[in-house]
Amino acid sequence: MHSATNMPRFDTEHVIPFVDSLVLSANKRADRLLQLLVEIQTQYSFVPDQAILRLAEQLAIPSSEIRGIIEFYSFLHLVEQGDFQIHFSDSVIDRMSGSKVLIQQLCDRLGVSPGEPRADGRVTVSTVSCIGMADQAPAALVNGYPLTKLDSKRIKAMAQLIESSTPVDEWPADFFLVSNNIRRRDLLLAAPFQEGSALSHLFKTGTDGILDKLSRSGLRGRGGAGFKTAAKWQMCRDIDADERYVICNADEGEPGSFKDRFLLETCADDVIEGITLCGLITGANKGIIYLRVEYRYLKQHLEERLARRRDKALLGEGILDQDGADFDIEIRLGAGAYICGEESALIESLEGKRGIPRNRPPYPVTSGYMGKPSVVNNVATFFVAAWVATKGGNWFASKGTAESIGTKLFSISGDCRYPGIYEFPFGLTISKVLDECGASETQAVQVTGPAGNLVLSDSLERKLCYEDLPAGGSFMIFNKSRDLLGIVKTFSDFFAHESCGFCTPCRVGTSLISDLVTRVHSGHATQQELDQIQIIAEVMNTSSRCGLGRTASRPIMQALQQAPELFTHRGETG
Amino acid sequence: MSFILDGKNIPFKEGDTIMDAALNADTYIPHLCHDPEFVPHGSCRVCLVSCNGRYVSACTQPAVDGSEVESNTEAVNSIRRELVAMLFAEGVHICPACEKSGSCKLQAVAYYVGLLTPRYEHFNPPGRLDASHPDMIIDFNRCILCELCVRASRDMDGKRVFSISGRGSEASLVINSESGKLGDSLFDVSDRAADICPVGALLPKHKGYEVPIGQRRYDITAIDGAAAREPVKKSGKSDD
Amino acid sequence: MTEKLKVATTSLAGCFGCHMSLLDIDTRIMDLVQLVEFDRSPLTDIKTVGKCDIGIIEGGAANTENIEVLQMFRDNCKILVSLGACALNGGVPAMRNQFDLNACLDESFVNGAGVVNPGVPDDPELPSLLDKVQPLHEVVKIDYYIPGCPPSAEVIYDFLTRILEGKPVDIPYAQIRYD
Numbered sequence: 001m002h003s004a005t006n007m008p009r010f011d012t013e014h015v016i017p018f019v020d021s022l023v024l025s026a027n028k029r030a031d032r033l034l035q036l037l038v039e040i041q042t043q044y045s046f047v048p049d050q051a052i053l054r055l056a057e058q059l060a061i062p063s064s065e066i067r068g069i070i071e072f073y074s075f076l077h078l079v080e081q082g083d084f085q086i087h088f089s090d091s092v093i094d095r096m097s098g099s100k101v102l103i104q105q106l107c108d109r110l111g112v113s114p115g116e117p118r119a120d121g122r123v124t125v126s127t128v129s130c131i132g133m134a135d136q137a138p139a140a141l142v143n144g145y146p147l148t149k150l151d152s153k154r155i156k157a158m159a160q161l162i163e164s165s166t167p168v169d170e171w172p173a174d175f176f177l178v179s180n181n182i183r184r185r186d187l188l189l190a191a192p193f194q195e196g197s198a199l200s201h202l203f204k205t206g207t208d209g210i211l212d213k214l215s216r217s218g219l220r221g222r223g224g225a226g227f228k229t230a231a232k233w234q235m236c237r238d239i240d241a242d243e244r245y246v247i248c249n250a251d252e253g254e255p256g257s258f259k260d261r262f263l264l265e266t267c268a269d270d271v272i273e274g275i276t277l278c279g280l281i282t283g284a285n286k287g288i289i290y291l292r293v294e295y296r297y298l299k300q301h302l303e304e305r306l307a308r309r310r311d312k313a314l315l316g317e318g319i320l321d322q323d324g325a326d327f328d329i330e331i332r333l334g335a336g337a338y339i340c341g342e343e344s345a346l347i348e349s350l351e352g353k354r355g356i357p358r359n360r361p362p363y364p365v366t367s368g369y370m371g372k373p374s375v376v377n378n379v380a381t382f383f384v385a386a387w388v389a390t391k392g393g394n395w396f397a398s399k400g401t402a403e404s405i406g407t408k409l410f411s412i413s414g415d416c417r418y419p420g421i422y423e424f425p426f427g428l429t430i431s432k433v434l435d436e437c438g439a440s441e442t443q444a445v446q447v448t449g450p451a452g453n454l455v456l457s458d459s460l461e462r463k464l465c466y467e468d469l470p471a472g473g474s475f476m477i478f479n480k481s482r483d484l485l486g487i488v489k490t491f492s493d494f495f496a497h498e499s500c501g502f503c504t505p506c507r508v509g510t511s512l513i514s515d516l517v518t519r520v521h522s523g524h525a526t527q528q529e530l531d532q533i534q535i536i537a538e539v540m541n542t543s544s545r546c547g548l549g550r551t552a553s554r555p556i557m558q559a560l561q562q563a564p565e566l567f568t569h570r571g572e573t574g
Numbered sequence: 575m576s577f578i579l580d581g582k583n584i585p586f587k588e589g590d591t592i593m594d595a596a597l598n599a600d601t602y603i604p605h606l607c608h609d610p611e612f613v614p615h616g617s618c619r620v621c622l623v624s625c626n627g628r629y630v631s632a633c634t635q636p637a638v639d640g641s642e643v644e645s646n647t648e649a650v651n652s653i654r655r656e657l658v659a660m661l662f663a664e665g666v667h668i669c670p671a672c673e674k675s676g677s678c679k680l681q682a683v684a685y686y687v688g689l690l691t692p693r694y695e696h697f698n699p700p701g702r703l704d705a706s707h708p709d710m711i712i713d714f715n716r717c718i719l720c721e722l723c724v725r726a727s728r729d730m731d732g733k734r735v736f737s738i739s740g741r742g743s744e745a746s747l748v749i750n751s752e753s754g755k756l757g758d759s760l761f762d763v764s765d766r767a768a769d770i771c772p773v774g775a776l777l778p779k780h781k782g783y784e785v786p787i788g789q790r791r792y793d794i795t796a797i798d799g800a801a802a803r804e805p806v807k808k809s810g811k812s813d814d
Numbered sequence: 815m816t817e818k819l820k821v822a823t824t825s826l827a828g829c830f831g832c833h834m835s836l837l838d839i840d841t842r843i844m845d846l847v848q849l850v851e852f853d854r855s856p857l858t859d860i861k862t863v864g865k866c867d868i869g870i871i872e873g874g875a876a877n878t879e880n881i882e883v884l885q886m887f888r889d890n891c892k893i894l895v896s897l898g899a900c901a902l903n904g905g906v907p908a909m910r911n912q913f914d915l916n917a918c919l920d921e922s923f924v925n926g927a928g929v930v931n932p933g934v935p936d937d938p939e940l941p942s943l944l945d946k947v948q949p950l951h952e953v954v955k956i957d958y959y960i961p962g963c964p965p966s967a968e969v970i971y972d973f974l975t976r977i978l979e980g981k982p983v984d985i986p987y988a989q990i991r992y993d
Contacts, residue, residue: 053752062750068739337741354738359616359634501719501738501745503617508660511743512694528955532693539656542629543619662903669992670899670963671906676993685990690959691902693951701912715912787993796987 012050018043019054030059031370033352034069037076038293038333042144045081045124072354072500074128074336075293082117082124084162087141091130091255092446092490093413093476099138102155103127109159123162129338129494130255131294134413134476135181135420143168144296147175180266181420184436186407187399188387189423193270196314198277198389203322207237207281214385216393218405222380223249223341224448224472224547229381235365236282236373244284245374247364248275248329248382249346251292253338254449255494256474259409260379262421264291264298267383268305272329274382276315277389278375279327287329288369290346293336302331338498342546343376344368345500356502357546380409380473399425404465412437414477424464426471431460433475443480448472450491451551454558485521485566488555492517495552506549509540517556520567530560530567575639579603579623580646584637592632592643593621602798603645604654604683606661606772607720608633612729615721618661620654620683629653651687658684659692664743666699666715667773673782674774676790680718682797697743704749706757709779710768716775717747723776726767735761747775819867819978822853822891826880827907827947828873830856831964832898836870838967846971849978863890868977870895872964874904875948879941888954893977896956897970899963899992901949908947915945958983962991 022039026032036055040047047070056063070076075087088094088103103114107125112118115126133139136148145168147154154175161171182189202210214230221227236244248271252260263271275287291299306329309315319325332350334340340349344358347369368374377385384406388396396406404426410433413419417438424433434442445455447469455462455469464471478487496514501507516533519525537553544550560567576585577592579601586595596603597610606618614633621632624644632645644650661667661680669675702714719738724747727735735756739748751758761767763778771777787793825833833856837843850868854860863869869891875881888894899905910918924932950956960973969989976983 062734062737063752064739064748064750064754065734065737068737068748071740071744073741354741359614361636496742499742501740501742504619504657504660504718507719507743507745508664511697512660512663515695526955535656539653539660543622543631543653543657545616545619545631666909666912668899668903668905668909671909672993681992684992685987688985688987688990690961690985690990691896691949691951693956693959695952696903696908696911696946696949698911698946793991 012048015044015048015050016054019051020058023055023058028058030061031350031352033059033061033066034073034335034349035332035352037066037070037073038335041076041335045083045085046077046079048080069352069354072337073334076335080117080121082112082122083165084123084168085141085143086123086125086158087128087131088125089129089131089133089137089139089141090127091134091137092487093134093256094130094138095490096414096478096482097137099150102138102150102152105152105155106159109156110162122165128294128336129253129498130257132252132258132261132292133178134256134258134411134474136179137413141294142171144293145176146178146294146297148178178261178265179420180262181418182262182266183412183418183420184422184424186423186425187391187396188384188407188409189421193267193273193386194390195269195273195309195312196320198273198386199280199314199320201389202277202280203320203325210277210281210389213388213393217384217388217396218393218400219381219384219388219396220404220466221377222384222408222473223343223378224254224451224470226466226470229377229385232365232375232377233278233281236284236375239366239373241373243286243370243372244282245369245372246275246278246282246284246287246327247343247346247350247369247374247376248287248289248379249341249343249376250289250295250379251334251341251346252295252379253292253341253498254451254472254474255491256411256413256446256449256476257472258411258413259421259473261295261298262409262411263379263383264295264302268302269309270386271379271383272302272305272309273314274384274386274389275329276309276319276327277385278377278382280319280325282373282375284375285326285328287327288350289329289331290334290340290350291331292334292340296333299331299333306331337500338494339500339546339548342548345546346376347374354500356500357548359545401427401463401465401467403467408464408471409473410464410471410475411473412475412477415439415442415479415482416477426465427463429461429463430455430469433464434460434477437477439477439479441479441481442477443482444478444484444487446474446476446478446487446491446555449474449476450494450555451547452554454555454562456562484559484563485517488559489514489517489521491555492552495548499548499552503543503545503549505540506544506546506552509536509544509549510552512536513540513553513556525567533557533560575637577637577639577641577643579643584643586637590637592623592625592630592635592637595637596632596645600799603632604686604797605633606679606683606718607722609722609770612722612725615725618657618718618720620657622650622653622657624650654683655687655689658687658689659694661718662689662692663694664697664699665718666701666713672716672774673777674716676785676787676793678774678792679772679797682792685792686797702746704756705779706753706755707759707761707779708757709763710756710761711777711779712747712749712756713775713777714747716773718773718775719745719747720772722770722772723747723767726770727761727765730766733760733765733767735759735765735767818849818851820853820864821850821855821868821870822863822866822887823855823857823870824872824883824887825856826871826873826883826901826950827876828898828900828905830872832872832901832970833857835898835962835964835967836970839971840967842971846974850974863887866891868893868895870897871901871950872897873900874907875944875950875953876907877941877943881944881953884950884953893957894950894954895958895960895973896950897960898965899961902951902959902961903949904947905963908949911946915943919943960985963993966991
């Protein structure tokens with residue numbers, strides 16, 4: 001990644017050769033388009049028109065389609081941005097930590113309006129959806145590097161560094177400190193992973209042996225849908241095909257979630273071994289890590305891990321010197337779109353297109369990346385799979401509940417003394433979790449992000465498990481001083497911002513709900529608006545094409561059902 | 575193989591979607607983005623049906639032998655009504671001032687599901703018109719993002735004149751030409767894409783009101799083909 | 815029926831076409847006046863709204879006076895009916911919503927073709943234009959909607975008879991029209 005001062009100011013002469021070299025390194029493959037756009041964006045702070053036209057010519061893609069892709073992803077721009085691009089994370093947790101005031105302070109100090117480059121081209125200050133730093137909020141990215149625990153003092157220092165054009169790599173190192181914040185260890189985090197142990201077991205027991213272990217472990221996909229991992233891998237293996245792919249979904253966009261960031265940083269080997277294991281079991285030769293661009297700062301670290309594993313014969317051709325055990329992994333970057341966490345949208349994005357979910361069936365496991373059978377699993381799923389292959393299914397099944405076997409990593413943030421990563425066995429009550437993380441005066445908890453469940457203080461004995469409250473990982477705590485309707489509004493705005501826009505109910509419905517909730521929040525709504533929200537919610541739930549639209553009305557609907565008094569107090573009569 | 579659609583037995587063959595089978599059996603399921611000539615799209619969601627109690631889009635859902643499908647019921651139509659209302663509120667659809675009125679599928683489906691008016695707040699998007707082409711005009715605010723022109727131009731005309739840009743409520747139809755104008759593109763009035771638009775977004779120039787309002791396709795026959803529309807005496811208007 | 819129902823009608827940002835259509839019920843208006851008494855209406859030239867059972871409004875809300883009249887109707891009418899395309903979704907006047915209001919005024923009164931004595935009218939007697947022309951339901955609660963430009967005499971008559979007879983209002987498929 002380029003620091004501010006060695007980012008060349010955009011000059012026309014440089015563009016064409018630069019684009020040509022990128023196209024060449026991508027073997028002129030049109031499906032690499034998104035990666036090329038990310039490179040160009042990084043180089044120039046935007047994608048210049050000349051680059052678009054050159055790409056269109058070289059890759060035989062209409063320029064309008066290339067612009068269409070740029071306009072789809074939040075981190076790609078058609079107009080030049082500042083030398084310093086500051087992206088403030090705009091999750092509800094960042095807002096609770098005072099991010100709005102800090103954004104204003106920085107803008108005032110720099111004399112710049114949010115979203116617009118300063119006249120001299122020095123800096124752009126804007127907001128993006130949650131960047132996965134909720135345990136150290138408020139946070140932001142400067143030219144892709146995360147800045148954590150921001151406060152007024154730091155904002156003042158940042159403004160000075162920007163005014164003096166100090167390159168980002170010369171900024172104080174503690175600005176960029178990303179803490180791991182491991183707060184509780186259980187089965188998975190108790191001891192370090194022995195590199196290669198899962199793969200050795202594979203060669204000892206065979207693919208059926210590992211699938212059996214996975215099956216015994218009851219492991220379900222950690223992304224949210226909760227599909228049985230062993231079944232998915234087996235389906236992919238058993239389909240007749242000449243090529244297969246393993247895709248690691250590292251597009252952790254769920255607001256308040258940061259477990260994948262933690263795993264990629266701290267347990268990269270475990271994750272990579274899990275991906276490799278899946279490749280060898282399914283017969284895929286290629287794995288792809290789809291890394292969200294917000295985590296780009298981890299790319300180099302991951303590349304180094306991959307290289308080291310190739311040196312140790314844990315990756316590449318002839319893994320552990322076994323003939324035909326060929327599998328390698330490539331890292332591809334996202335470009336800022338929550339919807340790309342949906343597996344078929346992710347695949348579209350990997351193929352270089354706008355991240356629009358596909359019609360299903362067919363499912364990726366039969367026809368996925370490039371139309372080939374593909375396993376798409378979350379970072380945490382591969383992580384657990386590597387451990388289960390090593391330690392066995394029964395080891396994992398020693399914890400948890402009947403339907404929710406084993407342990408799970410939680411990203412805990414918000415109003416508590418110790419935000420961070422917690423490994424808990426499934427089945428724990430919310431109140432137990434709140435005790436462990438030092439939360440008090442809790443008003444509500446949002447489990448599994450905006451699309452998950454709102455739990456009010458009268459239901460804290462509910463359990464985190466598939467039987468009760470399915471837990472994706474994000475666990476956000478709100479104390480009694482928080483404005484619950486304001487939080488609902490933040491979530492509604494988030495969905496309107498992140499809807500892909502393909503299907504009617506989600507594209508229009510999320511906008512309508514966002515407007516109506518704003519009206520409710522400001523106290524200008526009548527019963528008619530509340531009725532309308534319910535109708536729209538019903539339409540979105542039943543007719544949306546993918547999970548985003550089908551869950552986007554949950555925050556407001558759950559608030560209406562569980563806390564009707566919030567609305568009667570605000571609404572006007574009549 | 576067959577399934578039951580609103581009590582009627584619908585035969586189908588391997589690979590058929592619910593929509594394919596229904597169309598083959600001359601049974602109407604409302605739709606806007608679907609056309610049997612093109613790859614199913616599934617964006618408008620108006621073809622929503624309940625298949626064994628689960629809501630699916632008929633145009634993308636493979637038919638299942640022995641399944642029960644409900645389409646023309648109040649439960650399903652009430653959702654469709656809101657979907658159509660959303661499209662009306664999102665764009666600018668002023669029927670009395672639109673040359674497509676009476677042969678517009680959005681309007682005809684709205685009649686079919688009994689929509690009196692969209693009760694949502696209108697989005698009021700800023701006007702965007704492209705009249706650069708000698709034979710055709712585009713009013714982007716009437717576009718319902720069905721991508722039929724996108725598919726026709728790409729799959730039949732081999733031109734890729736149209737595509738969709740942006741995300742969420744910013745998603746919009748764009749033209750492939752250096753200026754972004756239709757007049758500078760490869761588009762031709764004889765293209766398949768030229769007469770595929772279900773609404774009044776992509777309209778031919780040089781003719782207007784050749785068939786008077788009140789005597790047009792869906793004024794005479796309803797979109798489901800079965801129910802004849804009652805010709806309405808419009809004595810308030812002198813021009814028809 | 816012992817007492818006649820009181821009906822008020824008005825045209826806001828409309829063209830009176832809906833009122834013309836109402837008159838197109840022809841001689842049946844004689845039956846109607848047996849059952850209703852008209853309060854404020856262009857037919858009676860009464861300028862204020864009294865307590866009414868039914869208020870029928872054509873046209874959308876385009877200026878501050880429209881809003882005032884609309885709110886007066888809502889305050890005084892038990893049932894408020896949105897009549898015709900403009901009342902329902904703004905109609906033709908709402909085509910200006912796609913443009914900036916000042917640009918519209920400029921085009922009409924300053925720089926447009928054929929303008930003499932350029933200048934945007936600013937007589938204090940004139941109501942201010944709203945930024946956007948709004949359908950009635952965006953301003954007040956509406957009880958019934960009758961689409962059409964204009965709705966046919968048939969639809970209006972059927973609607974009124976049903977309301978007067980206390981029957982549920984149902985506009986049949988064949989009669990729903992937006993143009």
